[in-house]
Amino acid sequence: MTQKEKDTLKIKIEEDILLTQEQIKDLEEKVKPIAPDCSLGRLTRLEAMGEQDVNNKILDESRIKLTRLKNALLRIDKSMFGICIECEEEIGFGRMSIRPESVRCVECAGNL
Numbered sequence: 001m002t003q004k005e006k007d008t009l010k011i012k013i014e015e016d017i018l019l020t021q022e023q024i025k026d027l028e029e030k031v032k033p034i035a036p037d038c039s040l041g042r043l044t045r046l047e048a049m050g051e052q053d054v055n056n057k058i059l060d061e062s063r064i065k066l067t068r069l070k071n072a073l074l075r076i077d078k079s080m081f082g083i084c085i086e087c088e089e090e091i092g093f094g095r096m097s098i099r100p101e102s103v104r105c106v107e108c109a110g111n112l
């Protein structure tokens with residue numbers, strides 16, 4: 001990977017971190033316990049709880065993603081960045097620009 005590609009990815013990772021942090025903040029609001037006496041509008045209490053389950057799942061995934069993005073940012077200036085941890089081949093700029101937190105190439109990720 002060239003330095004220019006790494007610079008591009010660095011900006012992308014920083015943007016992704018900000019977006020993910022926003023998303024987490026947003027979700028944390030949504031998964032707050034539902035007060036028994038609060039008026040839920042057109043949603044019934046049961047539906048609201050179902051929605052919370054979904055949001056909790058997304059929240060977990062977002063937190064994992066945030067950790068991975070931060071790790072990617074720490075790795076980006078090192079020679080192992082962009083190298084698959086399984087086969088040690090280059091992951092490739094195409095995949096890294098879509099998912100900069102990737103640590104495996106397409107083939108190895110597919111074999112999981």
Ligand SMILES: [Zn+2]
Binds near residue numbers: 087107
């Ligand atoms: Zn691989």
